[in-house]
Amino acid sequence: MADNAWIQSVRLARGPATASAACPEQEEVVHLFGELRVPLLRYLHGLGLPVCDCEDVAQDAFLALLRHLRAGKPRDHLPAWVFRVSRNLALKCIQQTSAQRCLDEDCANAPDRAANPEEQAAHSQRERTTRAVIAALAPHDRQCLQLRAAGLSYRAIAGVLDVSLGSVVACVSRALSRIARATSQEK
Amino acid sequence: MRAAQQHITDEELILTMDGELEEPRRGAVDRHLNQCWACRARRAEFERGIENYLAAQRSLDAAVPLPPAAGPTARLRASLDSAMAQEPAGWRSAASRWPRAILAGAAAAAMAVPVGVTLLAWFGTKNLEAPGPLPDARLTPGAVRLISQQQVCVVPAEDEGRLVPAELARRVFEQYRIASPKPRAYEVDYLISPALGGATVLQNLWPVPYSDGVWTSRVKDALEDHLRQLVCAGKLDLATAQQEIATDWIAVYRRYFRTRLPVAAHARFVKDSPWE
Incomplete structure (x- = not known):
C-alpha cells in the first residue's frame, strides 16, 4: 500500500508538466x-x-x-x-x-545510531579494534578518510576541507598506518 | 646501504597507490618499489589499513540505516521542477525549504511510507489575474504530501493542521506581489487542502481575498469537505480529487453540486480564520 501511494504521487508529479525533459x-x-x-x-x-x-x-x-x-x-x-x-x-x-x-x-x-549490543558482539575482534581506532582519530583525519573512501581525489578533498593537498595526504597516511598497526599488533 | 635514505615517504606511497603522484617523480618511485621490499611491505600495510577501515565503516554504517533513495529522489525532482518553473522570476534562496512533517497522524507514522513531498505541477493553460478565486497556476500549481487514500481518511479532517505559519504566509503575499495586505481581508488558503493530502508549502498556497465575488474560500471549503467524503467513501480516487481541485475548483464545484452559483449554505460555511 505504501508503495502504491508512492507510485501514484510520483506519476502525478511527472504528469502534464514535463518541463524537466527539456x-x-x-x-x-x-x-x-x-x-x-x-x-x-x-x-x-x-x-x-x-x-x-x-x-x-x-x-x-x-x-x-x-x-x-x-x-x-x-x-x-x-x-x-x-x-x-x-x-x-x-x-x-x-x-x-x-x-x-x-x-x-x-x-x-528517527532510528539514529542504534548501538545494539548483540550486533556489536557479532563483529570480529579486528573490526572492533579498527572501530576504536577510527573513533579515536582526530575529526579532521576521519573526514579525510571518509571522503577518500567516497571516491574523491586528494586534491578534491583538499578543496572540500579547504586545506593543502599535503595535509590531506598526511592525514590519510597517518590514519591508515594507525589502523594497520593496531590490527597487526592484535594478531 | 644507500637505498635506506631513498625510501619512499608515506605520503608519496599513498599518492602512488591512488595514482595521484605527478609524473617525473612517479617513475622514480615505481623503480624504487620494484627493488625495495620494505617499501612494498609498507604499501601492503596501507592496503590492509584500507581493507580494515572499509570493513569497520561498513558495520558502523549498518547500525545507522538510511531511508531508501526513491523518496528523496522524487523530492529532489519536485524541487528541481519547481526551481525551474520559478527561474525566470529569479532564484529564491528559500525555494528549497521543505517541511519535514509529511505524514500527519500516528497511524500514518506507523506505516513505513517514504518521507517526501511531491509537487503536483499542473500548469494550466489559463493565464489568470492573481489573486482571485483561482490561483495563478504558475505560482500555485498545488503540492501534496505523499499520503494514501486510507491515510487521508484515518485522520479526522479537522485534525489536519490548517494554520499557515506566519512566515510562510508572508512569502505567499510576497510571491503574489501584495506589498502590505490588509488584515482580515484575505485568507491564505490551500489549493489542495491538507485534509485531501495538500502540503503546507508555497506552491500550494495563495491569498484569497474575502471581497472577491461569490467564489470565496468558504465555498471552496465546502467543496473540499464534499470531495473528502467521496474519497473516504471509496467513490472517488484521491489523486483525481487532488488533481481536480488543483486545476479549476470552480468548475469542479459546479459539476459536483450541479449549480452555476454557490449554494447559499456554502457561502456561510466558516471553517478557516482570516489572515491577520
Whole structure:
C-alpha cells in the first residue's frame, strides 16, 4: 500500500508538466544525486548531523548544483563541489540551531545510531579494534578518510576541507598506518 | 646501504597507490618499489589499513540505516521542477525549504511510507489575474504530501493542521506581489487542502481575498469537505480529487453540486480564520 501511494504521487508529479525533459542539467543533477547520496549522507552524518537533517542538506546542495550548472559555472569536479557545499550547509546547520532545526521531533523519532549490543558482539575482534581506532582519530583525519573512501581525489578533498593537498595526504597516511598497526599488533 | 635514505615517504606511497603522484617523480618511485621490499611491505600495510577501515565503516554504517533513495529522489525532482518553473522570476534562496512533517497522524507514522513531498505541477493553460478565486497556476500549481487514500481518511479532517505559519504566509503575499495586505481581508488558503493530502508549502498556497465575488474560500471549503467524503467513501480516487481541485475548483464545484452559483449554505460555511 505504501508503495502504491508512492507510485501514484510520483506519476502525478511527472504528469502534464514535463518541463524537466527539456533541461539536461536537471537530469544531470538527479543522476549525480543517485551516485553521491549515500556517501554524502554518511559523510554529513559523520559531521554530527542527524540522518534526516543530512537528507535536507543534500537536497539543498543539489538544488544549488542545478543553479550552479544553469549559471554556466565550471563543471569539473562536481562531486567535490557537492561535498563542499553540503559540508558548509551542514556546519551552518549544526552551528546556528542545534536546538531547533537539527533536533526536531521527526529527527528524535528517527532510528539514529542504534548501538545494539548483540550486533556489536557479532563483529570480529579486528573490526572492533579498527572501530576504536577510527573513533579515536582526530575529526579532521576521519573526514579525510571518509571522503577518500567516497571516491574523491586528494586534491578534491583538499578543496572540500579547504586545506593543502599535503595535509590531506598526511592525514590519510597517518590514519591508515594507525589502523594497520593496531590490527597487526592484535594478531 | 644507500637505498635506506631513498625510501619512499608515506605520503608519496599513498599518492602512488591512488595514482595521484605527478609524473617525473612517479617513475622514480615505481623503480624504487620494484627493488625495495620494505617499501612494498609498507604499501601492503596501507592496503590492509584500507581493507580494515572499509570493513569497520561498513558495520558502523549498518547500525545507522538510511531511508531508501526513491523518496528523496522524487523530492529532489519536485524541487528541481519547481526551481525551474520559478527561474525566470529569479532564484529564491528559500525555494528549497521543505517541511519535514509529511505524514500527519500516528497511524500514518506507523506505516513505513517514504518521507517526501511531491509537487503536483499542473500548469494550466489559463493565464489568470492573481489573486482571485483561482490561483495563478504558475505560482500555485498545488503540492501534496505523499499520503494514501486510507491515510487521508484515518485522520479526522479537522485534525489536519490548517494554520499557515506566519512566515510562510508572508512569502505567499510576497510571491503574489501584495506589498502590505490588509488584515482580515484575505485568507491564505490551500489549493489542495491538507485534509485531501495538500502540503503546507508555497506552491500550494495563495491569498484569497474575502471581497472577491461569490467564489470565496468558504465555498471552496465546502467543496473540499464534499470531495473528502467521496474519497473516504471509496467513490472517488484521491489523486483525481487532488488533481481536480488543483486545476479549476470552480468548475469542479459546479459539476459536483450541479449549480452555476454557490449554494447559499456554502457561502456561510466558516471553517478557516482570516489572515491577520
